Amino acid sequence: MTDFNVAITLSTVLNMGKMSNFSGSAISQHVWCEPDQRSTGSLSVNLEWLMQQTRSGQNIHIVNNQKTAIEQKLDVIKSAFSMTEEDIAHSIGVGRKTLFNWKKQESNPNKEKVQAIFDLYILAKNWLDADFSTDAFDLEMPVLAGQSIKDMLQDPVLNSERILFAGNRLAHQALGEVGLF
Structure with a gap:
């Protein structure tokens, strides 16, 4: 199973009583959870505790820090x-904004892209496996x-x-072996 962190943020807005209806203070609490080992992608969260928190007026936001494919x-x-x-965007034949939208899952690339x-990914894996230089x-x-x-990566x-x-x-x-070629 892939390792990833998930943060559950509990936010409570407390009404300050005698102050106006629009004022208050916010409290946030981060609770780290581990993936459930019994099922793929599930969180092992104490559901009873979670239900108590929602009944007490807290808003719960689940933030997944896992990167997209x-x-x-x-x-x-x-x-x-x-x-x-x-x-990378130029190598693929798109704009930087398009690449950003794909990463944030606001749009999806077509089959060609x-x-x-x-x-490019397979080439990069082979490059790293061969232990070739990654120095710019x-x-x-x-x-x-x-x-x-x-230059070769930018070829059509x-x-x-x-x-x-x-x-x-x-x-x-x-290695200083220029004469071999």
């Missing part, structure tokens, strides 16, 4: 290639036919094999 994939891509959100994200300076240095890794058609070959070449250059 798209956010998780974008984080891997970012870390592997030292890319900004704008770089889902495939582009998945292809290295990734912007010309490696193959005058192109850097970042993603060529994963070429990028991984360039990553291998970059790794050998870092």
Whole structure:
């Protein structure tokens, strides 16, 4: 099961009695809960306690800090290639705002864009598994036919094999083995 934290925020607005109806003070209490081990994605919360809190006039807001699948994939891509959100959006062929809307689940990518994200994600995983450099300076240095890794990531058609070959070449250059190529 995926690890994630869930915070339940209990907010109580107390009416200050003799003051106007619009004044009062707010109290918030955060209660951390663990995922229920018996079922997927459930919270192990004492429901009896929760019902008492709601009967006492408290508003309960459940905040889930779990990242969406798209956010998780974008984080891997970012870390592997030292890319900004704008770089990733350009690689996928969308604007930064569109990428933001996907992350916040305000809209969904079409099949073509889902495939582009998945292809970049798989490339990033392979890049990290090969232990290639994630340093921004290295990734912007010309490696193959005058192109850097970042240049290749911006090409209209993603060529994963070429990028991984360039990553291998970059790794050998870092070892001082330029003469091999």
